[in-house]
Amino acid sequence: MSTKSRKQDHLEICAGEGVEHSRKAGFECMDFLHNPLPELDFAEIRLEVQFFGKKIFPLMMTAMTGGGDSSRKINLELAAAAEKHGFAFGLGSQRPMLEGGDAETYMVRKVAPSIPVVGNIGAAQLLHTPLEKIGGLVSKVEADGIAVHLNVLQEMVQPEGDRNFKGVLAAIGKLCDSLDVPVLVKETGAGIGRDAALKLRDAGVEWIDVAGGGGTSWSRVEYWRGGSPPGFGDWGMPTAVSILMCKDVLPVVGSGGVRSGVDAAKAITLGASVAGASRPFLLAYNEKRLDRMCEDWKQQMMICAMLTGCRGMDALKKAPFAVSGWLKDWLE
Numbered sequence: 104m105s106t107k108s109r110k111q112d113h114l115e116i117c118a119g120e121g122v123e124h125s126r127k128a129g130f131e132c133m134d135f136l137h138n139p140l141p142e143l144d145f146a147e148i149r150l151e152v153q154f155f156g157k158k159i160f161p162l163m164m165t166a167m168t169g170g171g172d173s174s175r176k177i178n179l180e181l182a183a184a185a186e187k188h189g190f191a192f193g194l195g196s197q198r199p200m201l202e203g204g205d206a207e208t209y210m211v212r213k214v215a216p217s218i219p220v221v222g223n224i225g226a227a228q229l230l231h232t233p234l235e236k237i238g239g240l241v242s243k244v245e246a247d248g249i250a251v252h253l254n255v256l257q258e259m260v261q262p263e264g265d266r267n268f269k270g271v272l273a274a275i276g277k278l279c280d281s282l283d284v285p286v287l288v289k290e291t292g293a294g295i296g297r298d299a300a301l302k303l304r305d306a307g308v309e310w311i312d313v314a315g316g317g318g319t320s321w322s323r324v325e326y327w328r329g330g331s332p333p334g335f336g337d338w339g340m341p342t343a344v345s346i347l348m349c350k351d352v353l354p355v356v357g358s359g360g361v362r363s364g365v366d367a368a369k370a371i372t373l374g375a376s377v378a379g380a381s382r383p384f385l386l387a388y389n390e391k392r393l394d395r396m397c398e399d400w401k402q403q404m405m406i407c408a409m410l411t412g413c414r415g416m417d418a419l420k421k422a423p424f425a426v427s428g429w430l431k432d433w434l435e
């Protein structure tokens with residue numbers, strides 16, 4: 104099967120039911136401590152962060168698509184919404200471009216001139232692709248940097264999956280040395296722990312997107328495509344745990360199961376610098392409520408700041424909260 108038709112399958116399957124972890128990301132086990140005396144005017148709340156050299160509202164639409172039939176329109180609409188709301192935007196895997204696919208489906212710069220646009224390539228492709236070609240993927244789409252995705256779980260259950268991940272860390276190190284733009288390493292729904300984060304930092308990586316468990320489950324998505332064996336639908340480190348493990352190592356994008364602006368604010372308080380999501384933006388695009396959703400999430404994050412008495416990111420990162428349920432067990 105070609106990469107292009109596989110990407111189309113993923114879009115269709117992810118638009119349906121039965122593709123998420125049965126255990127959530129951990130934000131449901133976390134409550135902000137309400138501050139009834141915030142002594143703030145809502146108008147003075149500013150949530151901003153530097154990401155890939157640009158100032159954004161701390162939200163990212165993380166990697167989804169490119170190369171497939173419908174992906175040009177999806178990328179353009181998502182990127183235009185990200186630009187309007189000041190979010191960062193992640194392109195889907197650019198593997199189809201390496202295979203001669205339509206680069207136009209990734210060209211969003213004209214609708215997203217001011218936000219960070221981040222390219223994307225799989226670790227497995229990185230192993231077999233000359234570094235100049237990866238640099239070419241970045242410059243062709245005028246990206247601000249590139250994300251390397253780690254997806255061992257997905258490849259292990261994918262019918263046509265790659266199985267050899269030897270040498271990935273060294274390849275990431277060489278990529279970081281060769282590019283003059285930042286490299287972000289992301290998971291795809293199974294999380295990144297402290298040991299891996301330390302190795303990635305030593306290799307020269309500048310950002311980590313933990314993409315932890317609790318949202319889209321790539322093993323579930325692949326089962327719908329005929330993948331096997333079963334048994335890994337809930338595999339992965341929950342996002343809340345993964346953020347806590349990585350936050351002191353590198354700047355973190357907290358994603359995987361972020362399902363509202365309240366979850367996004369909690370990701371920031373746990374230690375992420377930017378919160379991110381994929382599938383919720385795809386569903387909102389399909390249901391023609393993308394702009395509404397972006398505005399709601401933004402407002403929710405700012406209201407969380409107001410209700411915890413936080414004027415900006417530094418304060419929101421330290422907002423007091425309580426932990427209960429299974430997350431408490433994990434933390435202990």
Ligand SMILES: Cc1cc2nc3c(=O)[nH]c(=O)nc-3n(C[C@H](O)[C@H](O)[C@H](O)COP(=O)(O)O)c2cc1C
Pocket residue numbers: 113114117165166167168194195196223250251252289290291292314317318319358359360361379380381382383385
């Ligand atoms: C339809 C779809 C396609 C995706 N394709 C990619 C991809 O090409 N590259 C990548 O790094 N991650 C890809 N992902 C994974 C997401 O970037 C994200 O890490 C994961 O879905 C967890 O976030 P979520 O729970 O908010 O969906 C894709 C996700 C979705 C829903």
